[in-house]
Each structure stands twice: as C-alpha cells, then as structure tokens.
Amino acid sequence: MVTSVEMPTGRTRSGTSVRIGPVIEQRERRRATTRNGLSLPPGPGFSLDRLAGFRREQLPWMMRATARRWPGVAYLGVLGRHLYLVSDPELVRQVLVTDGRKVDKGEALRAANIVLGEGLITARRQLHLPRRRLVNPAFAHARMAGYSTGMVDAARAADARWRDGEHVDLAREMSRLTLDIIGRTVLGSDLDAQWQHVGKELTLALRGWEAMMVPGGAWYLKLPLEAPQRFWAAADNLHAVVRRILAVDTGGESVVDEMRRARDNGAALDDAALHDETMNLLLAGHETTALALTWAFWLLSKHPGEAAALRESLADALGDRDAGYGDLRELHRAYAVVAETLRLFPPAWILEREAEQDLTLGEWVAPAGSTVLASQFVLHRDPRFWPEPDAFRPERWLDADGRFSEENPGVPRGVWYPFGAGTRICIGESFAWTEAVLALAVLARRWEIQVDPGHRMALHAAITLRPARGLPGVLRLSD
C-alpha cells in the first residue's frame, strides 16, 4: 500500500537522503498458499493498490518493500506469471552463480531477440558460452588503455561543446557522450555526426524492447498503430546503421575489429553473429553508462560538498592535465562517486532468470518454469548491510588513506552486483568503469548542473533505471 510520496528527505549524518519515491508498506493478503502441491513463499496478494505498485515510478520501491516485509524469498503471482523475489545475498549468488546451469534468461528478455538478434544479452545458455569466448578478448583488461583515448576525446568534445549558462537536458547530453564513445571505441565509426538520428532510434528501440517485456507486449507491437510502427522502423534503421558500419573492414583496433579477428579453437563469428553482437553492444553499452553519469551529476548537484571534494581530489591528482588511462589508479574519489551512484541508482536494477529445473531456494522450491528475480536496487539499499542505505556517501568506498576498493564497505558477496554475477556478468564491466571514471574526471572537474528548481526527480524503472523526466538544468562552469 502506498502511504505517502517522499522527496529527498531526512537529514542524515552526511547530507540529504536520496529516497525519491513513495513509502510503501506491504501487507499480506489472502491468496493461494500452494501451487502444484508445493508450498508458496509468503508475499503480497492481488489488490488494486498493488497494481499501482507496478507503475514504473514505484516498481523498485515496491520490490524493496516486498523484500523487507518478506526477506529471503517472496512470491508474487502476476498475470499468470510466478515470480520469486530473492533478497538474501546467498540466494542471489546461488541463482546467478552456483545454480547458473539450472537457469536461463527469462522469457520476457528473450522476446527482445526480435530487435537484438541472437546476441550475448539474450542468448540461450547453449549458445552463450561459445559466443562469449569469441567476444571476451575485445573486452580484456589489456584493451582498455587503447579504448580510453576515445573515451577521453569524447568527453573533451562534450567539454568543448558546453557553454556556461546553457540550458540542457543532462540525460540527453550523457546519452550523446556515451554514444560518441561507443562509436569511437566499439564500432570504430563516427556516430557523433549522426547522433540525433541514431540516438532517437536507439531510444525508440529500447522503449519497444521494454514494451515487449510486459505481458501482451509482443502482441501490442504487432498492431497497426503509430507507436509500434515507429518502433519497427527504428529497429530497421539501427540494423541498417550496423550493416553500413560492418560493410567496411578497417582492420583497426575497435571492439568490432577485435571481434572480426577472434578465433576460438577454429571457430569465428560469422557475418550474422557479428551483426547481432554489434547490435547488442550498441544497445547494452550506451544507455547504461549514460544513466550512471546522469545519476552521478544529479547526486553531485544535491551534495555540493561531495562535488567540491571530487573537484579537489581531481585537481590534486591531475594538476592542470586532463585525466588519461595512466591516472586511473589515482582517481580514488571519482571511483567512489561512481560506485556510490551505481549503488543507489543501479542502471540495471533487476535481473530475471527462468528456472529450467526445480530450484531449491532455502526452505522453498521454485518449480521449473518459474521466474526468479534478484534486484540490485533492493540489495544495494538494504539496511542490514549498508549504514544509512539511502544516503549518498562516496566515502564508504574509501579506506583511511582515501584509497578506493569495492571491498571497503565490507558487505557480503551477493549484496553488491551492479554488473551482475556468474557466467552472464556484464562483459563491459571494465569498459564501463574506465569510461565513467574518465568522463567524470574530465567533466565534473569543470562543470556542474544546476537542476531546474521545478524539476521533480522520479524513477522510471524498465529494463534500466532512469530519471523519469530527464535531468533538465543549467550548465555552470565551477569556480
């Protein structure tokens, strides 16, 4: 039940809490307690206000309230689907890692094949491993130094474009930036020249993908209505962009070039596979990091003390220079800001798996065919593991000497997983850290966003967790 809407509230030791959602109390209601002879874990029953909980703005808070009320495993029966929400770190690890062979990507995600083709994101387990072996080398740690040049150049281009006092939607700016980075590093092609076109088509394709994931979505997208037709046109246009890029083999150093050269025991990516993997990277690699940077700028705008501390640390580490790959190991506070942003607003906020066989989850059994959910948003803000879970405190990632480590918060494994875990862990994890930290180091050092006073920040939770109405404000050169 939704009891109130909370805006950034509550002074905490280190500043304002960044709860930007409703306070939801979950109450148990009468519903079936068994299914196919198996006992069902407790969970909320059907009610009208629960349906309201499925609004995109409230969904993450609803999941969190459910996990608080029924920790461990909670059952949600929604429109004929059987969902098991796991919220203990051991169970999260079990589903994503140790029982990885008993689960596959969920049905809703696989429906996205129509747009993405058969690539890493949605690939069935049998196809996934050989594919992953062929794509992995392009994302090896040793390749990051090469990609970092494109990342810094794209951030510098944004810096050169921006004007003091300019009114922008920072979410859009970050989307342009990460698209530029994907162009330079992944595709080896200048996407910035056509960013408005490609950016718009990507947004439409992502929204179509989201529509496909809700029950009845695939059916809706077949209707002869304007929105579905725009979606199909956007998907076709993106495939055409990818085809044009792949038509030229530059023999360069991009991810695509590396994928072309990849061999694993004589196997290689054929043309169709190369196309689908490129499409997957374009979609997966662009919006996620753009969102991380957007949320980071928003959090810094709400916490001027943290923004000043970040600028000071960057000035100490870099002097007058722009950041480069070799500086990364000294940019501890920038890493801490990125980590704290990914904790509070994980761009991939929930993971879905379908049980291929019966799964024992603690004292419960999720029968084959059930859907198991593990939400980063829930675990990343769980008060059992994080003091002041809703507060923005980058220092929780720094040790006494101000050095960053993901180990510093001291949380058990399975609590912190912005990039997933197990065999389906994000292939772009190192890439994303490098990109986000370097972009922040170049841009947050000189710029801040003065968010429009009338702007009400709210979540829009779909495949990714994004600000519902972008991030409108004025760019200011910092002193």
Ligand code: HEM
């Ligand atoms: C902050 C940025 C990012 C976040 C938070 C993020 C998060 C994730 C997560 C949680 C998964 C696992 C999904 C699952 O288990 O169902 C994933 C998978 C994936 N990500 Fe990322 N990602 C980010 C950036 C990137 C980038 C930059 C790229 C590529 C350039 C990328 C490419 C992929 C691909 C291809 C997969 C599928 C991997 C597989 O199943 O083998 N991601 N990402």
